[in-house]
Amino acid sequence: MIHTTTPTALPATGILGDYTPAEGLYDEMFGPDGGPHRHTELFVRRLESLGKSEFSRRWRQAEQQLREHGVTYSPPSDDKKRTRPWKLDGLPLIVSAEEWKTLTSGLEQRARLLNMVLADIYGKQKLVASGLIPPDLILGHPGYLRQYHGQNPPEDRYLHMYAADLGRSPDGRWWVTNDRTEDPTGSGYALENRVILSRMLTETFHECEVSRLAPYFITLKDHLSRIAPSRGNHPFIALLTRGPGTSKFFEDVYLAKYLGFTLVQGNDLGVRQDNIMLKTLGGLKKIDVLLRRVVSDQCDPLEIHCRKSGGAAGLLQAVRKGNVLLANSLGTGILQSPAFLAFLPALSRELLGEDLKLSSVATWWCGGEKERKYVLDNLPRLMIKDAFRMGTQKPIRPAAMSTKERMDLIDRIKAEPRRYVGQETVSRSSAPVWNGKGCEAAYTGLRLFLTAHEDGYEAMPGGLTRVASTPQILDVSITEGTQSKDTWVLSDGPVQQVSLLRDQRKIELQRAGSDLPSRVADDLFWLGRYAARADGAARLLRTLVSRLVSEDDWEQKPETPMLLNCAFEAIVDKRVPFPDASRPDSQEIRNFLIAAVSDLSNPDSLWSTLQSMRNMANNLRDRLSTDGWRIIDRSTDGSAPTLRPRMGLGGLLHWLNQTVVDLAAFSGLLSDSMTRSLGWRFVEIGRRLEKALFTSLILRTSIPAITNNQPTSMEALLELSDSLMTYRSRYMANLQLAPFIDLLISDESNPRSILFQLNVIKEYIDELPRSERIAGMDPVQQRAATTLYALHMFDPTKVTSSESAESLIDILEQLLSDLPMLGEAVAHRYLHHSGVSRSLDEIRAGV
Structure with a gap:
């Protein structure tokens, strides 16, 4: 944790009573005199009036809500892509209305500039010809492909969504550390953070007049509908995801549900007559807009060599023909290269006729001789980054290297200078973080989001704040760090209620349809099968274990060998020896039950079946209610039950009883909440078959x-x-x-x-x-x-x-x-x- 210094005017008691801001850093809650900033004063006063006990109680409820909502992420640093629970702090980062105007003005200018640069890179390339952008920076970039030329997006809009990472220096100034132009991630997590924290601190939230996030998403929906190729009243908009098991899947599901877009994967799509079509049980349905959450080089295996495909063969041709809008356009990720930060000031003066309103952190591209010399001369005080970075590679920190390692780095830079960038070490502000007992200082980083509209760009009045114990963690990815914060942007006055359900255009009434993707139907079919299979296994094992723990003599329960045989045939791996039925308390019986309940190597064991059901439900997060997921999460979260001496058969029977109840609750919830559409039919066919x-x-x-x-x-x-x-x-x-x-x-x-x-x-x-050709x-x-x-x-x-x-x-x-x-x-x-x-x-x- 960071070094702190005792302030002069912090509250003596309460939640913030033991908090000491970080030494030498700008603190987001308190000023140099130890008192709260003017814009945080009301929040601090209301927070202190709660008291630690009440705040702790509310925070426990908020943490429970996060778990029940199933908010997860998969950090890029985890090679196994294991999901982890999302971490949220109970205190927001607060931005004043005046400061917000400065930030949004600078970011809106920046988004316009980056869109113009993209239009030139994939257009006439005047900036390269004039020398404002070095040719090596474009032609040497692995993210630049000639196939991306000719997309000709409507209104020359390549950048529909944009995000910027910011850090604050000790003097209080904000600096842009990264531009996110490929598929800006984090707005869904910011929305979930707002949902949780506004419920936890409802009164304080309203008294502080915090700006709502909904207008940002309304603008995004309106923009995509307005600019869609069909230009009809109701264009079909889909969100393209890589699917389960990927780092962004939870957010993809969350955004699709919130925005009302259909969630699709690459295998759901086909191309017919240069149109992107969704393959459904009722036939092909034309897609007008794809909100792209798949990286560019995985979108079209027909034209782009890629190890993984997350799109559809022929997608680029459909884009060139103007039959589908991609948001963002393919190839926009090239501007995520940190090398471009060094050239943005000159590009702004050339294209906009004005200086950048919001400066980038000082950056030197080693492809220039003078810049390379500066980087090599000042290596210990800089970070070194890959100039063509497309993913989440960690920066190199020469100050932490040995002499030999530093010399090796110098040799690599001299050998391929265009591949390296030197960048000033980013200063980070500090903010109080609740640790369960009190508050301590942590480093912060802020990501802000913008969406296009008819006249330019609009910023989300909020953002995703990340906190960590070391500033280096914040230089990698939004999912790296200790936890996150909600970001409260204060309004100039009373805040009006806003809803996404304000579209007044007439829509046709519907009861059911056949536009269910076959992949989704498959998942629903197997969700029903696994749920019924788990229910049968749990009931069988419960019936068996209840006999094993009964007070009756073993000889008075002749049905027990029959139940053991049923379990052996239906659940247990046949490599497990059949137990001696004459001894209910034998180790053979215990081993048999362990195999039936928790053997993950056996796909028919109860726990394996429950995990298969969870996987199917995870695939269908955009189709399941929060209550449905909550039941599944409660039944399948954690590790498999084991017959430890402390648990015993009585404990196993209790767990089986709870599992049967949970599965019955899930079945009842599906029955009461699913419309009797094709999806329901496939769930039921699967359940009834099993x-x-x-x-x-x-x-x-x-x-x-x-x-x-x-x-x-x-x-x-x-x-x-x-x-x-x-x-x-x-x-x-x-x-x-x-x-x-x-x-x-x-x-x-x-x-x-x-x-x-x-x-x-x-x-x-x-x-x-049915096929009309079959009589x-x-x-x-x-x-x-x-x-x-x-x-x-x-x-x-x-x-x-x-x-x-x-x-x-x-x-x-x-x-x-x-x-x-x-x-x-x-x-x-x-x-x-x-x-x-x-x-x-x-x-x-x-x-």
């Missing part, structure tokens, strides 16, 4: 026990099928085979019976889109109808004992054969889509 399979497998495995009319075995199966109360209400305690079989297989009124599942499957398959039933309908007919022909009254169980065995084995094929038929007809696009270079390499 339920029918599970019941068929359990009954087939249990035939020796139930056909011998073992009442405890039948009772156990009714219990795990959640049908025991139904049976007793009809037949009292008289357990017989025929009514037992009827209830679990043939009873159309029992939502747990196999026939009930198949009726739902057949109904929903009949409602799926009568298509192959999927035929397979569903055949399976359903066979089940209708089964007569449970003829099954009374083991001697008459042949028809029961036949129908169960037919179901275990037909149901997987029915699932494959649904997937083949509706869910299988084209593979990953590859570049021509990759294809030729394999020839």
Whole structure:
């Protein structure tokens, strides 16, 4: 943590009572005299009136909200791309209205300038010809490709969104440290920070008259709609994401939901007649605008050599034809090179006829002889960066290097000078950060966001503030650092309520549609399957463990070996030895349960199934409610339960009970909140298919026990099928085979019976889109109808004992054969889509 100095006029008690600003740095909350700045005075007063106890209580609630919202990130420094929970501080960074005007004026000028530079780079290149931009800086940049020429965006607008990273020097001046022009990241996190902190400090938020963030997003939506190629009333706007497992996926989902845009991945897209089309179950749907969150060189494998493809083959041609708008245009990331900071002052005077209003941190490109000499002479006091940086490479700090390392660096710079930039070490301001007991000083960095509009650019009245214990961390990425802060921009007067739902253009009423991407339908189908599979496994294990912890003698529970056998067939890896059923407390039983519950190497174990369900839900974050994700997160977060001595079978039973309740809650929430559209049908087909399979497998495995009319075995199966109360209400305690079989297989009124599942499957398959070229039933309908007919022909009254169980065995084995094929038929007809696009270079390499 940074060195601090005791101020003269800080509050003696309360939340900020033990806070001491950093020595020699500008503090964002307090002035040199130790008292709050004029614009932070009201906030400090209101904060101190809360007291530590109340503030701590509210902060715990805020942290819980962050966890429930599932806010995560994946830092670029983590090679395994593991997601981590997003960290937010309970105190905002506050910017005065006067200072905000200065910042926005400078950044709006900067955005206009950068857009003009991009138009020249991918246009007539007069700036290169005149020497204002060195040719090596463009032609040597790996992010510059000739394929990006000819995009001709509407209104010559290459830069639709822009972000700038800023640091504040000890004298209080702001300096731009980085320009973000490729796909500016962080506005979604800034929005989530605002949601959390405005709820935590509601009264203070309103009293301080903090500007709202919604106008920024309204401007973005209006701009994209206005400039869309179709120029219709309702252009189709999609947000292009790399997908789950990538560092920006949470924010992509968050923005798509907030803005009302369709979230798409590269495999969802196709190109037809130079138009970008979304592949849906109902056919192809034209996309007018793609809000691009995929880096330029991964957008079109047909024209751009790339190791990973996140776009569509032919995308560039569609852009050139003017049939789709890309925001931002391809190739805009070239201006993220730190080398351009050295040339912006001259470019501003040339293109705008004015000096930069907001200066960049001092930068020297080593491609110039004089600049290279300065960098080499002042190496210890500078940072060295890659001049062509496109990602999040960490800067080199010569001051921390050994003599040999420094000499090696000098040799590298002399060998390839154009690849290096020298930059002054960035000063950072300090701000108080809540540590759970009090406040301590931390370094800060600020990212501000701008969006284009008809007359120029508009800044988000807020931003993403990052805090860290060392300033070096803040020079890398917005996801590097200890935590973040909400950024409060104070208004000049009362703040009006603003909503994104203010569009007054007439829209046509709809009930359902077939514009569901096949990838999304596939994920929904498997979400339903995994949820039902987990429910069946949890209920089976709960029924088994409840027998193991029972007070009854082992000999009085003959159903237990049957349940062990069911678990062995349905859940446990077959490499695990079947346990000795005569000893309920044996290590064999414990090992068996560990394998059934928490063996991640076994895809059928309960915990593996829950994690698969979580992965599917994560893919569908833009389609799930916050409550739905909260239930899944609660059930699957953390590590798998283990049978440690402290937990024991009783603890495992408690966890299984909670898991069953959570899965039931998730199922009920889907049922109550999903519209009965195609998405709902695929969830239900998946759920019902898995339920029918599970019941068929359990009954087939249990035939020796139930056909011998073992009442405890039948009772156990009714219990795990959640049908025991139904049976007793009809037949009292008289357990017989025929009514037992009827209830679990043939009873159309029992939502747990196999026939009930198949009726739902057949109904929903009949409602799926069909080819008009096929008369009568298509192959999927035929397979569903055949399976359903066979089940209708089964007569449970003829099954009374083991001697008459042949028809029961036949129908169960037919179901275990037909149901997987029915699932494959649904997937083949509706869910299988084209593979990953590859570049021509990759294809030729394999020839």
